[in-house]
Amino acid sequence: MRILNVCLTALAASAITFSSFAAGSDSTKPPTKTQTTKVCKKGQVWNKKRKKCVNPQSGMLSDDEVYTAARELAYDGQFDNALKVLAVAANPNDPRILNYKGFANRKAGRVAEGMSYYQAALKIDPDYILVRSYMGQAFISSGDVTSAKNQLAEIEKRGGSDTWAYASLAKAISGEATEY
Template sequence: MFRPITTLTALFLCLPAAAFAAGGDISTPPRAPECKDGQVMDAATRTCVDAVDSRLDDGERLDAVRQYAYAGDLGAARAVLDAMNDQGADGVLTYRGFTARKGGDIGAAMGWYAAALVANPDNILARSYKGQGHVEAGEIVQARSELMEIRMRGGQGTWAEQSLRMAIETGRGNSY
C-alpha cells in the first residue's frame, strides 16, 4: 500500500543531503564568531581557547573557521586552519581556497580547490566555491561546468548548487 511521505519524514530524509552539501557544514550562514583573535570555542567548557589547544577537535576548529571567514576575518580563519590536525582534509583545503579567494588571490584559491577535489571529488562545497571563483574571473563556461558536476554528484537543490547558480546569474560570488 502506498503511503504519502509526511513533511517531517521528508525533512528527515533530506538532512543528510543538506549536511553533505556543505561538506559537513550547515547550509545557512554561520553565526558571528563566538571568540576573538583566532581562538576557538571549546564545546566542553564553553570557553574560548587557543586554536592549537589539544582539547579541540577539527570539527570545532572548522566551525570557527567558517565563522571567522564569513565575518571577513580572514587572518583569524587562516590561523585556525593552521591549527587543524589534518592539513590534507578536503574541508581544510576548501577553506584555504575560500580565504585565498576572498583575500583576492584567485590563482591560489583555484589551487586549493583543486587539491580539495583530489582529496574528495564529491566535495560539492569546494566545487561551488571553485565555480564562484570562475565567475569572479569571468570564466562562465568553467563555472557552469562545476555547476553540472555538483548536480551529477547529487547536489541538486543544495545550497552549494543554489549559491553557484546565483553567482552565475549575478556575476558575483557569495560570502559563505
C-alpha cells in the same frame, strides 16, 4: 500499519540526510556568532573550558572545532584569522579544512591559492558540492564563466541541483551578486 508508516517516514528522512551528506553539502546558513567572533581578537578562539580566548594550537581543538571556528571567522570576514585556525587541524587533508582554506584565501584576494585548495579537496572528495560552488565562484571572479558552468553541471550531476551550493553558483553565473 501506523508503525510501518512511522518507520518508512524515518527511513526516508535518514536517506535524505545521508544523500545530502554524501553530496558534500554544507550548512546553507551563516554560522551563529559565538564568543570567537564577538569577543576574541587576532585569530583567537573561545575556549569553553577556560572561559576565555586562547591562541589555537595543535591538539587543542578537534578538527570539527577547528572547522567550526574557522568557518565562523571566515563568514565574519576574518579570512587570515580563519587560516590561522585552519593551520592547527590534525588532518590538514580533511576536505572541509581544504575547502575553507580555499574560501578564506579566495575572499582575501588570493584566488590562485584558493583554487589550489579547492582542487586538493576535490581530489579527496569529488562529490563535495560546496567546494564546486566556491570553485565556480572563483572562476567567475577570474572571468572564466565556462569553467564555472562546468562546475554547476558537476553539482547537478552529483545530485546537488536542489542545494544552496547550486543556487548560489547559478546566481553568480547569471551575474547576480551572491553572499559567498
